[in-house]
Amino acid sequence: DAGVTQSPTHLIKTRGQQVTLRCSPKSGHDTVSWYQQALGQGPQFIFQYYEEEERQRGNFPDRFSGHQFPNYSSELNVNALLLGDSALYLCASSFLSMADEQFFGPGTRLTVL
Amino acid sequence: GNSVTQMEGPVTLSEEAFLTINCTYTATGYPSLFWYVQYPGEGLQLLLKATKADDKGSNKGFEATYRKETTSFHLEKGSVQVSDSAVYFCALSPYSGAGSYQLTFGKGTKLSVIP
Numbered sequence: 001d002a003g004v005t006q007s008p009t010h011l012i013k014t015r016g017q018q019v020t021l022r023c024s025p026k027s028g029h030d031t032v033s034w035y036q037q038a039l040g041q042g043p044q045f046i047f048q049y050y051e052e053e054e055r056q057r058g059n060f061p062d063r064f065s066g067h068q069f070p071n072y073s074s075e076l077n078v079n080a081l082l083l084g085d086s087a088l089y090l091c092a093s094s095f096l097s098m099a100d101e102q103f104f105g106p107g108t109r110l111t112v113l
Numbered sequence: 114g115n116s117v118t119q120m121e122g123p124v125t126l127s128e129e130a131f132l133t134i135n136c137t138y139t140a141t142g143y144p145s146l147f148w149y150v151q152y153p154g155e156g157l158q159l160l161l162k163a164t165k166a167d168d169k170g171s172n173k174g175f176e177a178t179y180r181k182e183t184t185s186f187h188l189e190k191g192s193v194q195v196s197d198s199a200v201y202f203c204a205l206s207p208y209s210g211a212g213s214y215q216l217t218f219g220k221g222t223k224l225s226v227i228p
Contacts, residue, residue, distance in 0.1 A: 004156070033214075033215075033216075035216075040220070040221075041220055041221070042117075042202050042204075042218030042219050042220045042221050043157070043202075043216070043218050044218070045215045045216060045217070048214075048215070056215055058215065090156060090157065092157075092216075094214070100145045100147075100162070100164070100206050100214050101159060101162070102159070102214070102216065103159070104149075104156035104157040104158070105156050106154070106155055106156040107156050
């Protein structure tokens with residue numbers, strides 16, 4: 001049984017560019033959450049998707065947007081990249097009925113130059 | 114708002130030493146509490162959880178007890194191994210049961226165990 005997978009593993013972009021990160025949830029999970037983990041910090045919640053709708057959002061600007069597809073996979077888009085967006089982006093999946101048990105992927109390391 | 118404070122690292126211990134990593138939280142209501150572990154180059158793994166006061170979560174020799182009176186959830190292990198070297202995160206989510214969960218994490222504590 002595959003766990004949560006994310007692509008790409010690493011990504012380098014320049015300021016002002018746009019980026020799309022992808023996540024496939026653990027088999028059977030219907031809910032996907034995204035987190036940003038800056039170096040040396042704990043993850044910070046960006047938003048959560050269920051049934052292709054954004055259910056909850058953390059304190060992130062509108063430059064951060066997402067999407068969930070009918071197969072429950074998800075994308076995170078970041079526009080107008082800033083240097084401060086450099087971080088590890090983590091995807092977590094869960095069942096909505098047990099959303100306190102979130103399974104994390106290995107993350108995508110984004111570097112903005 | 115919700116917040117989690119955990120002891121500053123790094124923590125370096127000899128193999129078979131006793132481990133305590135302190136975690137305190139601020140939250141309204143009755144949050145669920147978690148410890149996650151992050152091994153080098155990997156994502157976070159749920160280590161243990163507790164969903165109500167006085168619950169004890171345990172896994173792989175690690176334990177933590179939900180203390181509402183002190184708003185704490187300290188992680189302990191009686192005898193650490195080199196393989197326990199990792200970063201440990203304390204976290205909370207504001208609700209228990211079905212619904213939408215926003216995990217709030219502490220900054221993490223890096224543990225290094227030397228032979």
